[in-house]
Amino acid sequence: MANQQTMKPLATLLLGLNFCMYVIVLGIGGWAMNRAIDHGFVIGAGLELPAHFSPIQFPMGNAATGFFVTFALIAAVVGVGSVISGINHIRSWTSESLxxxxxxxxxxxxxxxxxxxxxxxxxxxxxxxxxxxxMEAFLIILSATQLFYIAAIHGAASLRR
Structure with missing residues (x-):
């Protein structure tokens, strides 16, 4: 049976992997958002929005792209925040930081x-x-690795009892 010291390197590895992937998702999502803002629509001379204006319509991709990029950016920002909290937990590795x-x-x-x-x-x-x-592939992989990270830190906590 694994002890808590074998879970710490696993959690650290998953934390590093998740950080790199979330940063890549932020980079690609930022590019997509910038492209959508720059090329998404043209405001007329009277400063009126086009008749079929949608703030989530992206010039690349399909009808789901706007929702996908928006929520991917939100997930990546919160994911990077979870890495910061995870680093604090890995450093102390106590039940108070869990x-x-x-x-x-x-x-x-x-x-x-x-x-x-x-x-x-x-x-x-x-x-x-x-x-x-x-970005789709990274988010699909992140959905699994983030779950494994959560399981690793909880598994180490259950072994301490």
């Missing part, structure tokens, strides 16, 4: 699942570019 690390990690995981759901819808609708495909 609740904050676990709660932020769980919130990041649920937001990642939400973004992954929009990624699945975007995959179903087919029209998207390589960067969006990369």
């Amino acid at each position: 609740p904050s690390a676990a709660s932020v990690a769980t919130i990041a995981w649920t937001l990642t699942l939400l973004a992954m759901g929009f990624a699945c819808k975007e995959i179903e609708l087919n029209i998207r570019n390589a960067r969006l495909k990369t």
